Amino acid sequence: MISVDEALRHVLDHSFPLASTSLELSTALGCTLAADVTSDIDSPPHDKSLVDGYALRTSDLGGANTQFKVLEEVTAGEMPSCKVTSDSVTRIMTGAAIPEGADAVVMLEETEARDAGTVLIRRSALPAGSNIMRRGTSLCRGDTVLQAGVTIRPLEVGLLSEVGRSQVLVQEVPRVAIVATGNELVPSDHRPESGQIRNSNGPMLTALVRSSGARAVDLGIGRDDHDILAQLVTEGLQSDVLILSGGVSAGVLDLVPDVLKATGVKQVFHKVNLKPGKPLWFGVSSPQGQTLVFGLPGNPVSGFVCFELFVRPALDRLAGRTASTAVRRRFRLACDHTHRGARPTYHPAAWEESVDDQPATAKPLAWRGSADLRSLTACNCLLVLPSGDYTLGAGQWVDGLVI
């Protein structure tokens, strides 16, 4: 059986960024930039005032309470029309352009307006450049301001707006089809009969796909029947990724690997040395990885762990992200924890920041088998526990994958 690292390498080796597409900026939040972005402007576009006050020549401040003639008033969006000279100043507002001749702005609070267009400056001296932000301080025309691969957050939306990118070239968002398989499944708005359970994997995986920024196509429940599954798989292969849940173990109705083979999907690996999630199946519909196909175990916790370990990194790669959305962090164990078994385990846990300057702690969740979704809702990380039989004491360091 291959290791988690080998399996992930296989998955990533078949995952390539999708094509790029032009989107309106207002719909591009969360997308990945597909090309570097350069500025078409200087920012600020002119020397500008950082305060409300008076623009003046600092060499003319001979002593306190000098009186000056007010040439004009300039607000943001206007350009000054007069040159500031030795006996004159310009009333200026925050963000407005500094008039010719002036080399500083004195704050309104240090002045006193007189009638007949004059003002008293109480300040006796001021360093040149005071309260002025020079043209191009923040960015210059031609500068690369954002690089391909960056995720567009609200701050990037602001910067892209500033440099005029109301349309942006982004990576296409991956399209992911989801099929939950199993004769025992009924939709969540049905009352289960004897032996039946409601389909929780389909909706959970659909939500996981959406929360990772991809587009989800929920194809519903596939009965354990070769023809029905083959039809759903064929439909799912229209997407960039197809996720099947269930049907990958050794049971008599675990038809998924055979159905995938029959529909032309080439197996890359089946089974990973991992707990939970051992039966994971992965393949591609063409050598170029046209559609990535994940056969996830049917148990909800196993499916969740496999999504976080393998599907999410693949979606990041398809979306062209340079930084993975999967965050690793070290925690101190909040309590003793005993591990048993020959497989490395990804154990659901709840972590929290500590109140003082201590490291964050993580508490492994009581875990009543891999079908226990209720306990799992307390989970916000997976602890990475090596194989073997051992007990870790409270306070020991453990690796975790933050959810």
Added chain:
Amino acid sequence: MISVDEALRHVLDHSFPLASTSLELSTALGCTLAADVTSDIDSPPHDKSLVDGYALRTSDLGGANTQFKVLEEVTAGEMPSCKVTSDSVTRIMTGAAIPEGADAVVMLEETEARDAGTVLIRRSALPAGSNIMRRGTSLCRGDTVLQAGVTIRPLEVGLLSEVGRSQVLVQEVPRVAIVATGNELVPSDHRPESGQIRNSNGPMLTALVRSSGARAVDLGIGRDDHDILAQLVTEGLQSDVLILSGGVSAGVLDLVPDVLKATGVKQVFHKVNLKPGKPLWFGVSSPQGQTLVFGLPGNPVSGFVCFELFVRPALDRLAGRTASTAVRRRFRLACDHTHRGARPTYHPAAWEESVDDQPATAKPLAWRGSADLRSLTACNCLLVLPSGDYTLGAGQWVDGLVI
């Protein structure tokens, strides 16, 4: 001037959870549960097998290689029809119901199928209960499985599906109107003329609102004209929250406070002892806080900081979230940092996890004035620096607000 804590208390004192509404589960990702959720089922619904194998009576395992008659084959979704007796077993698949009489399941790998409906069990003994998950282990009918105030993540979507909540009662999502004010502003698809800049605040705030799970209504640019602004404010007061950007300082065209007063918005506070963001204005359109109105400073960094400190917690409260989405964390400074000034500062910084078992470090960003959006795109936290003139050494602890 009031402190940040006082200002936040005023904001929260006027913020009340919105009404609840029923949504289809598939559209409720990220919403807040408005009522406790109880289970209408036991999970598992019957004692079930955790493996593929044979259900048997452990008392009948006398020694290795005992041969048994196979009564029937039960897959998930079917109910067994035969009772297991001393010389018989039932072939059973993962998830299927345990037949009457059986008290354990032996794994397929420890058996050998014989022809004529018999099987050899290689195992000589097995504890009762092995590989069986008891009915109701995960949840019992009537149990409260999720509490009001919880945010619906993918895991909660799974659990809600399991207990049949295809419709869920959630808090209404806040509706937030956004107006960017200023004569100097042009839309981001325009080429700025002399003295003009593109509107970056409107798109950035719209994206911030969306990323906090609320619905944004971008009302565009408001010129610095009393009637134009009054009309936009009146339109914005149809929403749960109105955010104005710019026009709240002491300039001659800073009309926002007057316009808000004229349109019946009651001021709660104006100005906060904070850098950047001092000119912040906050008010409500009725004593019951029907619409919360934030007048944010026009500088992008100031507006961003005020959004994170005051608007986001208000949106959390309106959305009924019990846990704030604003995460505080302690960092070690990555380098020396000098602070000057009488106002507490929220300094943009970049933090990262350390590679070893050391605490995460944060590096304050070079900050060329509060209009510098380009530097801000490297920001993923705000360091909380108390007022005063001092230098903190590399390695010292600082509080941060994770973005």
